[in-house]
Amino acid sequence: MCPSVGxxxxxxxxxxxxxxxxxxxxxxxxxxxxxxxxxLCGISLAVQAGETVCIIGPSGSGKSTLLRCINxxxxxxRGSIRIDGRxxxxxxxxxxxxxxxxADVAQRRAEIGMVFQxxxxxxxxxxxxxxxxxxxxxxxxxxxxxxxxxxxxLEQVGMGEFGASFPAQLSGGQQQRVxxxxxxxxxxxxxxxxxxxxxxxxxxxGEVLGxxxxxxxxxxxxxxxxxxxxxxxxxxxxxxxxDRGIVVEEGSPERVLHHPENPRTVAFLSALPAAQELx
Amino acid sequence: MSEEETNVSEARxxxxxxxxxxxxxxxxxxxDLIVRPRGSRLRRARSVLLGAAxxxxxxxxxxxxxxxxxxxxxxxxxxxxxxxxxAGLLVTLELTVLAAVCGGxxxxxxxxxRVTRNAxxxxxxxxxxxxxxxxxLLVQVIFLYDIALFIPQVGIGPFSASTNTLVTPFVAGLLxxxxxNAAYVCEIVRGGIVSVDRGQIxxxxxxxxxxxxxxxxxxxxxxxxxxxPAYGNLFIDLVKATSLVSVIGLQELLTTAExxxxxxxxxxxxxxxxCMWYLIVTTLLTLGQQRLERYLGRSTGxxxxxxxxxxALGLGFLLRRGHVS
Ligand SMILES: Nc1ncnc2c1ncn2[C@@H]1O[C@H](COP(=O)(O)OP(=O)(O)OP(=O)(O)O)[C@@H](O)[C@H]1O
Ligand SMILES: [Mg+2]
Numbered sequence: 001m002c003p004s005v006g007x008x009x010x011x012x013x014x015x016x017x018x019x020x021x022x023x024x025x026x027x028x029x030x031x032x033x034x035x036x037x038x039x040l041c042g043i044s045l046a047v048q049a050g051e052t053v054c055i056i057g058p059s060g061s062g063k064s065t066l067l068r069c070i071n072x073x074x075x076x077x078r079g080s081i082r083i084d085g086r087x088x089x090x091x092x093x094x095x096x097x098x099x100x101x102x103a104d105v106a107q108r109r110a111e112i113g114m115v116f117q118x119x120x121x122x123x124x125x126x127x128x129x130x131x132x133x134x135x136x137x138x139x140x141x142x143x144x145x146x147x148x149x150x151x152x153x154l155e156q157v158g159m160g161e162f163g164a165s166f167p168a169q170l171s172g173g174q175q176q177r178v179x180x181x182x183x184x185x186x187x188x189x190x191x192x193x194x195x196x197x198x199x200x201x202x203x204x205x206g207e208v209l210g211x212x213x214x215x216x217x218x219x220x221x222x223x224x225x226x227x228x229x230x231x232x233x234x235x236x237x238x239x240x241x242x243d244r245g246i247v248v249e250e251g252s253p254e255r256v257l258h259h260p261e262n263p264r265t266v267a268f269l270s271a272l273p274a275a276q277e278l279x
Numbered sequence: 280m281s282e283e284e285t286n287v288s289e290a291r292x293x294x295x296x297x298x299x300x301x302x303x304x305x306x307x308x309x310x311d312l313i314v315r316p317r318g319s320r321l322r323r324a325r326s327v328l329l330g331a332a333x334x335x336x337x338x339x340x341x342x343x344x345x346x347x348x349x350x351x352x353x354x355x356x357x358x359x360x361x362x363x364x365x366a367g368l369l370v371t372l373e374l375t376v377l378a379a380v381c382g383g384x385x386x387x388x389x390x391x392x393r394v395t396r397n398a399x400x401x402x403x404x405x406x407x408x409x410x411x412x413x414x415x416l417l418v419q420v421i422f423l424y425d426i427a428l429f430i431p432q433v434g435i436g437p438f439s440a441s442t443n444t445l446v447t448p449f450v451a452g453l454l455x456x457x458x459x460n461a462a463y464v465c466e467i468v469r470g471g472i473v474s475v476d477r478g479q480i481x482x483x484x485x486x487x488x489x490x491x492x493x494x495x496x497x498x499x500x501x502x503x504x505x506x507x508p509a510y511g512n513l514f515i516d517l518v519k520a521t522s523l524v525s526v527i528g529l530q531e532l533l534t535t536a537e538x539x540x541x542x543x544x545x546x547x548x549x550x551x552x553x554c555m556w557y558l559i560v561t562t563l564l565t566l567g568q569q570r571l572e573r574y575l576g577r578s579t580g581x582x583x584x585x586x587x588x589x590x591a592l593g594l595g596f597l598l599r600r601g602h603v604s
Pocket of ligand 1: 034035039057058059060061062063064065066
C-alpha cells in the first residue's frame with residue numbers, strides 16, 4: 001500500500017518552518033496501520049499558527065485518518081504529533097512514546113476543535129445545549145457563563161436565532177454551522193475539518209464555506225480536508241496533496257492546484273469534475 | 280382490488296359532482312378536489328362484522344367461565360384478600376424488586392464487559408450470557424438451590440459456613456432470578472449502547488470529554504431511549520418468572536395458592552386468584568412503562584433521565600481502553 005522510498009516529495013518554496021517557536025501542528029513521520037493495511041506511511045507536515053491548510057487527495061488516501069490521529073481519536077504506530085510543540089496522546093519516556101492518561105489526552109483534545117463530515121451533533125440536545133456541552137463538561141464553566149460563551153459562538157456562525165432548535169429541526173448547513181460553533185466554544189488552538197461540506201446539498205455548501213472563510217480571515221489555524229477546490233484555491237495558504245499515506249506534493253494553492261508537478265497530483269486534479277473551471 | 284379501483288374513480292368523479300361552494304359562497308373550482316377517507320360501505324360493513332364476531336367469541340368465553348359449574352366465583356372472591364395470599368404476593372414483589380436491582384447492576388456490568396477491548400472480560404461475559412440464556416430458568420433455580428452439592432462451604436477459616444444453611448429457598452430463588460435477569464439486562468443495555476452512533480463518541484471525545492464522561496453524559500442518555508422500553512418488558516417478565524421458584528417451595532404467590540388448593544381442592548379458583556394478582560401487578564407496571572416512554576419521547580430530544588439514574592449506569596471506567604478507545 002505504501003509508496004516506495006524513492007518517491008520524492010515535491011515541496012514548494014518557503015513556508016514549512018517558522019522563525020519563532022514550534023509550528024502549531026507538527027506531524028512527524030507518522031505511521032498508522034489498520035490490521036495489515038498501512039494507511040499512513042511516515043507522513044510529515046507542519047502548519048504554522050494562523051495558517052489555513054487544505055488537504056486534498058483521492059478517497060482512501062488516509063486524509064480522515066490523519067486528522068483523527070492529530071487529536072488522538074486514532075492511536076499511531078510510529079512517529080509523533082505535536083500541537084504547539086507538545087505531544088498529543090503520548091508522553092515521551094526514554095526515547096519512547098507511551099500512551100498518556102485518559103484525562104491528559106482529553107485535556108489536549110479540548111485545545112483541538114474538530115468538525116466532522118456528518119456533523120455528529122448530539123440529537124438529544126438543542127443547538128445551544130450542543131454548544132454548551134464543552135464549556136460545561138470540559139471547561140467547567142457555570143451554566144450561565146457557558147450559555148454566554150455558547151450564544152456568542154452561535155452568533156459567530158450566524159446561528160444565534162436557532163439556539164432552541166434541536167438538530168433534527170435544522171438543515172444540514174445549519175447543523176454543520178452549529179457543529180463549528182460547538183468546536184469554537186472551546187476556544188481551540190487549531191481547528192480540524194474533515195470534509196465539512198461533503199454531506200451537504202449543493203445549495204447549502206456556500207453558507208458553511210462562508211463561515212470557514214471568515215474563520216480563516218480572523219487568524220484561526222485550520223487544517224481542512226476538502227474536495228472544494230475553489231475554497232482551497234481562495235482561502236488556503238498552502239495545499240497538501242496526499243496519496244497512499246504520504247504527502248506527495250505541497251505548496252501554494254496556485255502551484256499545487258494549477259501547476260502540479262507530480263504525475264499523481266496531475267491525474268487526481270484532471271479527474272475532478274471541476275477540473276475545467278480550475279484550468 | 281377492483282373494489283378499491285372503483286373507490287378511486289368514485290372519489291374523482293364525486294369531486295366534480297358534489298354540491299359546490301362553502302359557507303362563504305365560493306364556487307368550487309374544478310381543480311379543488313375533495314379529499315375523502317378511503318373505504319366503502321362494503322369495507323365498513325366487513326369491519327363491523329369482524330368486530331361483532333370477535334365480541335361474540337369473547338362474550339361466550341366470559342359466559343362459559345362465569346357460569347361453569349366447576350368454578351365457584353364465591354371461592355375466588357373469598358380468597359382474593361386471604362392473608363396467606365397477600366403474604367405470598369408480598370414475597371413475589373420482594374423477589375421481583377430485589378432480583379431486578381441485583382440483576383440490573385450485574386447486567387450493566389456485564390454489558391460494559393462485553394463492549395471493552397479486554398478479551399478476557401468480554402469472553403467471560405459472553406460465556407455467562409450463553410449459559411444463562413441457553414438453559415431454562417427452572418433448571419437454574421433447582422441448581423442454585425442445590426448449590427451445596429458443588430460448593431459445600433463458603434468463607435474461610437472461622438468465618439466459614441455450610442452453604443446449605445445460607446442458601447434458603449429465598450436466597451436460592453433470588454440468586455437464580457438475579458443471575459438469569461442479568462444476562463437479559465446485559466443484552467438490552469449492550470443493544471442500547473451499540474445503537475448510539477459511533478460519531479457521537481468521536482464528537483464527545485473531540486470536545487475533550489474523557490471516555491468515561493463521554494459514556495455517561497453522551498452515550499448512555501441516548502442509549503436509555505432504546506433500553507427503557509425493552510427493560511420494561513423484561514421487568515414484567517420477571518414478575519411472572521418469580522412463580523418458577525415454587526419448585527423449591529418458596530412461599531410466593533403461586534406456591535401459596537397451590538398450597539391452599541391442596542387443602543381445599545379448589546385448584547382452579549386459587550389459580551384464578553393468583554392470576555388476578557399477577558394481572559394487577561403487571562397492568563400497573565405496564566401503565567408506568569407507558570408513562571415513562573411518553574416522557575422520553577416528549578420532544579425531538581430532551582430525554583432528561585434523572586441524574587441518579589445516569590450515575591447508576593455510569594460505569595464507563597471499564598471502557599477507558601475499550602469501546603471508546
Ligand atoms: N477504523 C478503521 N478500520 C479499518 N480500516 C480503516 C479504518 N478507518 C479507515 N480505514 C481504512 O484506511 C484507509 C484510509 O481511510 P481514510 O478514511 O483515512 O481515507 P480518506 O482519505 O479520508 O478517504 P475519503 O476521501 O473517502 O474520506 C481506507 O482504506 C479505509 O478503508
Ligand atoms: Mg475521509
